[in-house]
Amino acid sequence: MKYIVTLLCFFGVLSAQAQKMPDHLYLRAMRDEMQRSKKELRMKGGPKPFFIVYKLTQTEKQQLSSHFGQAVVNNLQEPQDLHADVYLYAGTAKSNSSGFSADKSGSDLGVSYEVNIPKSYDGIRRALWKSTNTQYLSAATLYEKKEAYKKQKNLEGEEADFSYAPKTAYVEDIPPFTYRDEAQYQQLLNEITSLRPEIKHLEKLVAEFTRRQQEIYFLDSEGDFAVYPLQKEFIQVLFTYRSKHGYVIEEKETFDLDFNAPLDKEKLMQQVRAFYQAAAQRQNFEMAQSYIGPVLLRAQGAGRYFNRTFVSAMANTKPLLSSEISLGFSLAVSPFKDRMGLRVISPLFDVYDRPFAKEYNGQKLSKFTPIDAEGVKPQELQLIKNGKLMTLPTIRSLIKDQKQSNGHARSVNYAPRAALTNVFFIPKKTMSVAELERLFLEKCKEQEMEYCYIWDDKGDANSLLERVYTQDGRREWVLGRISGADLRSLRSISAAADDLQVWQDGGNVVAPSIILEELTIDPVFAKPPRKPFVPFP
Amino acid sequence: MKKILFLAVLVSGFPVLGAAQNNCTIGQQVPIQLMQQEFKRNFKVLKKENPPIYYLSYIYQESVQHQLTATYGGISTEYSWTTGDIEVQARAGSPKMDNTRSLRGERDDWSTLYSSVSTPYDLDKKGFLASLWRLTNSAALKAQENFARVKNNVRNMAVNKDQSDDFVFPPVSLFCHEEPLQEIDLQKVKELLLPISQMTKGKKTILDSSFSFSTRQGHRYFVDSRGTQIKTPFSFIRLTYSLYGRGADGMEISRFGDYNLRSMADLPTAQKLAADVQKSMDELEALAVAPEGMPDSAPVILKGRAAAVFAHEVMGHRLEGDDQKNASSGQTLTGKVGQQVISPLITITAEPTLKEFNQEPLRGYYEYDDEGVKAQAVTLIEKGILKNFMMKSSPIEGFSLSNGHGRKSIGLRAAARMSVLRVKAEKTISYDELEQKLLAEIKRQNKPYGYIVEDLSGGFTFTTSSMPQSFKLETKMVYKVYPDGKKELVRGLDIVGTPLVSFSRIVAAADDDTIFNGSCGSTSGWVPQSNISPSLLFESMELEKSAKSHYKPPILPAPDVKKEKKK
Structure with missing residues (x-):
């Protein structure tokens, strides 16, 4: 059962008719400590705590693995972890400790956390009490430094630091965590590693099964709350081999499984076989030469490319105030901040952020977010229309011309900052992958290229790429490095296929295969290690 | 020979x-x-x-x-x-x-x-x-x-x-x-620890506590x-508990208890564990309000556990073979074999072959060291005279073979390390007599008071030549002892000194051999280790102020602590 309750507030007065919080030990402890902190936590002569967030995450998981056909290190009993994140703004709605750093590395923006919290009322309250105290001291210091900085820079009278938002609550039943049959899944992993890719110098082959459930409990000092599970189940297969040039190549593939359905073993084994076969075809690769020209990114490669360029650049839309001149990369302000209405990506695309999405076309998305890190219900955003920037993700600390947060405060290690969730790159005009490849070859011929490259996210720093010869369409694999994938390159996407796929490796992107008019491929600089003294046993 | x-x-x-x-x-x-x-x-x-x-x-x-x-x-x-x-x-x-x-x-x-x-x-x-x-x-x-x-x-x-x-x-x-x-x-274990872990609830002084079994x-x-x-x-089977607090001046205070077990049958009873925890809680309460000690030099008794840590840090590390060969080491004892290096009252042995002592398993026991050499009991210092070193398979001048002390944790090379380090006294008296001797020494030196160090949390020593060859022992429970026998708990004092001088000032030892079972970290990683020593009386030791945190206790008391009514 799921339900979302969003009640409007007027003139900053929150409705008292909020959704009733479920009676749960964790929520009770959170609520009681929150009430005490709001009522009693005061530092003499210092700013008051203004906004407090408690988030408890209980993680339960089952992991199994197999190595060259047999079981590896297996836990007898799986660990559970109850983890608390606490952050707090001190001051007032007009001016508080948020959005300011007095440290180059942003260490003063950190969230206080406690791990391995006992699953008892007293244990949870104590963990929250300690973290709240730490956060309050840090927020009060930050507030005072920020006030001094604003005076020094004549910044008084800017937009308020905190905007009110409709009250929200989200409750989803959390089923008890269940374990898969260990013997059955161990046998499955053993079969996967026994199968083995036909690769000459295979050095390592590991298959790992992970089934994980996170229970999220969120409460803020305005009474917004959420309770929901995040579930994930997958098998990752990884192997390394030594190429004819002596490089140690790692191939890795993650196969998502349905957390709530029985295993479709036949389908999985087909996927594994296909992965092994494809990897075996890549093993006799050549070395890439320097190249500048068109590149076709298959859907997975496009996912990584969009994540590195567009998605990263959409974070931190509200610049941090700082007494330090240069903040680190992860704290830098979004380059899109002042480009509203401008074409920032090829007109072929509309781009959306869908925080509530749990899957796309049967493929799982892992960043479902029913409440943001500042207790606001997230909105689906159309970020790009016909390639033009339409809107930005925002938080409660508003940017010019915005009236309220659109629920995109995200907090990972740092106090909340604006960021995207599940980003969909929807092409307005598509063709089949075969047509895209034909078009790609035509472009290469037009530019009188001897060959062009296709990339499918194989490897990271050094990538395996497909070299396609324009004369006869012959293909071979090469090892090279992709560079030049910057924000400007987003404007040079000239075509897209209809094969949208979910890419997940730190982010969640849904994207099709695309043609980039220009990208740079460099040769691999690192020398391979020497040949082993003794051949593989 | x-x-x-x-x-x-x-x-x-x-x-x-x-x-x-x-x-x-x-x-x-x-x-x-x-x-x-x-x-x-x-x-x-x-x-x-x-x-x-x-x-x-x-x-x-x-x-x-x-x-x-x-x-x-x-x-x-x-x-x-x-x-x-x-x-x-x-x-x-x-x-x-x-x-x-x-x-x-x-x-x-x-x-x-x-x-x-x-x-x-x-x-x-x-x-x-x-x-x-x-x-x-x-x-x-x-x-x-x-x-x-x-x-x-x-x-x-x-x-x-x-x-x-x-x-x-x-x-x-x-x-x-x-x-x-x-x-x-x-x-x-759960049935034992869960109710005991509630004992610290509602105690204002205790900011944190944990009860662990591993x-x-x-x-x-x-x-x-x-x-x-x-x-x-x-x-290795172990049950430990720790209690932490903070004085109003920011000083961190703590108490710790441990039980090393051979099997589940050795688990302490709920009554025994509760009594020990209660004692530790009382000690923490007392420490929270105890006056802060001031730097001093005076006669001192190190009680069993404290003396065992002292022997480990101050002399044990200098008896490791690697220290004699490495040109960057302080080499405090290099070239002194056959010479009187410490008080003639003291003999120090390394006994990795000792599995238990007073029915308590010793963490430093093993049959073969990490280089595959059979563990051997070695007399390192006999009646104050240096005899031998703890050796791995790397010879040093005068000692060409390992005596089974090459030790390490996985991922690191072996170093010559301690196993079970034992301090033995040639002549012992009862602990009560040792305290009487302390009082006599205070009077003889015309000092206003001396000290009894009940417990240490640990310590460290420098053995590289680029640093002074000194040690520091972090105390947990220290009593000022007046000439009339009155005792007063103080906090915030550490013991400092140099090894040869400190060990030469041992004037008496009790007959109360006590174990400190722990783990020691050094270049070759963390290794399980045991130290056994009787309580020792030192003619004089130097005490200095401990480093302390500048943080205040939390603004609000712990949620389970009852609010004090304003007077």
Whole structure:
């Protein structure tokens, strides 16, 4: 059962008719400590705590693995972890400790956390009490430094630091965590590693099964709350081999499984076989030469490319105030901040952020977010229309011309900052992958290229790429490095296929295969290690 | 004499040692068979390389571990897991000079090649062999690279005074000892710890507390290129608790309790544990309001546990063989064999062969060290006269063989380290008499008071020559003792000093030998270790103020602490 309750507030007065919080030990402890902190936590002569967030995450998981056909290190009993994140703004709605750093590395923006919290009322309250105290001291210091900085820079009278938002609550039943049959899944992993890719110098082959459930409990000092599970189940297969040039190549593939359905073993084994076969075809690769020209990114490669360029650049839309001149990369302000209405990506695309999405076309998305890190219900955003920037993700600390947060405060290690969730790159005009490849070859011929490259996210720093010869369409694999994938390159996407796929490796992107008019491929600089003294046993 | 005896063993052709406690057949152990198989294949090639890999050893360690922690009536951690680790060590060059030589003016590389592998091993022989092969290749490359660094360092830097070889081949041993693992009943532990963990609830002084139970049991397999094959068991079962608080001035205060167990049958009863925790809570309450001590020099009694830590930090580390050879070390005792170095009252021994003391298991016990050398009991200092050092398989001037003290954690090279360090007194008196002697010493020196150090949390010492050869012991419970016998608890004092002077000032010892079981961290990692000492009276020791935090206690009291009414 799921339900979302969003009640409007007027003139900053929150409705008292909020959704009733479920009676749960964790929520009770959170609520009681929150009430005490709001009522009693005061530092003499210092700013008051203004906004407090408690988030408890209980993680339960089952992991199994197999190595060259047999079981590896297996836990007898799986660990559970109850983890608390606490952050707090001190001051007032007009001016508080948020959005300011007095440290180059942003260490003063950190969230206080406690791990391995006992699953008892007293244990949870104590963990929250300690973290709240730490956060309050840090927020009060930050507030005072920020006030001094604003005076020094004549910044008084800017937009308020905190905007009110409709009250929200989200409750989803959390089923008890269940374990898969260990013997059955161990046998499955053993079969996967026994199968083995036909690769000459295979050095390592590991298959790992992970089934994980996170229970999220969120409460803020305005009474917004959420309770929901995040579930994930997958098998990752990884192997390394030594190429004819002596490089140690790692191939890795993650196969998502349905957390709530029985295993479709036949389908999985087909996927594994296909992965092994494809990897075996890549093993006799050549070395890439320097190249500048068109590149076709298959859907997975496009996912990584969009994540590195567009998605990263959409974070931190509200610049941090700082007494330090240069903040680190992860704290830098979004380059899109002042480009509203401008074409920032090829007109072929509309781009959306869908925080509530749990899957796309049967493929799982892992960043479902029913409440943001500042207790606001997230909105689906159309970020790009016909390639033009339409809107930005925002938080409660508003940017010019915005009236309220659109629920995109995200907090990972740092106090909340604006960021995207599940980003969909929807092409307005598509063709089949075969047509895209034909078009790609035509472009290469037009530019009188001897060959062009296709990339499918194989490897990271050094990538395996497909070299396609324009004369006869012959293909071979090469090892090279992709560079030049910057924000400007987003404007040079000239075509897209209809094969949208979910890419997940730190982010969640849904994207099709695309043609980039220009990208740079460099040769691999690192020398391979020497040949082993003794051949593989 | 000792030197001649060791040489006699050397020329006698590496006798096979340690058949006495065999209770299994070493050649039938699957990990040994697998290691031998891969080992032969690799060593045949590697010994012909340039520079040659002249010595190779494999360790496989399998263990089952449990961890359970209770706090405030809830379980915060509970897990059990099995691990299997393979480690490969290679020596490039020759015993005269190899890749392990300590570099002058450069940082030494203490790391080894290791990897987690399949457990149980018999399910994954191919994976086991593949891991060994991969690690052996990397270990050989690393040894050759480090040997090049050594050669360069020897050519460019000043000559080391101690010209002993870098390695002596350990005697060949064939030894197989296995023990069934103790059954662990975590439910029983939970039933013990959950109610006890509630005892700290509502106490204003206690900011945090935890009650933990941990076990690590298993077997270690060792093979080397000389033909040694060893299997030995290990078992560590421990229950601990810790209580933390903070004085109004920011000073952190704590109490700690530990129980080292042979089996579940040794678990303390709920009554015993509750009484110990109550005592620790009372001590913490007393510490919170105790006055802060001031720097001083006065007669001091170190009670058993504190004396054991003192012996470990102050003298133990200086009796480790590596300290004598390394040119960067302080070499406090180098060249002093046969000389009176400390009080004639004191004898210090290293006894890794001692399994239990007063029915408590000793964490520093083992049958073979981490270089495959049989553990030996060694008298280090006899009646104040330096006799010997704790040795690994790296000779030092005057001592050419290991006495089974090469110790390390997985992933690091072995160093000469302590095992069970024992302080013995030639003449002892009862503890009450020792206190009377303290009072007499206070009066004799015309001091306003002396000190009794009941407990230490630990300490550290500098043994490198670039630092002063001093030590610091962090105290937990210190009493000021007035000439009339009145005692007053103080806090915030640490003991400082230098080793030779401090040990020379021991004037009496009690008959209350006490154990400090712990783990010691050094260049070769963390190793389990035990120290046994009687309470010791020092003519004089220097006490200085402890470092303290500048943080206030939390603004609000803990949620389970009742609010105090405003007066």
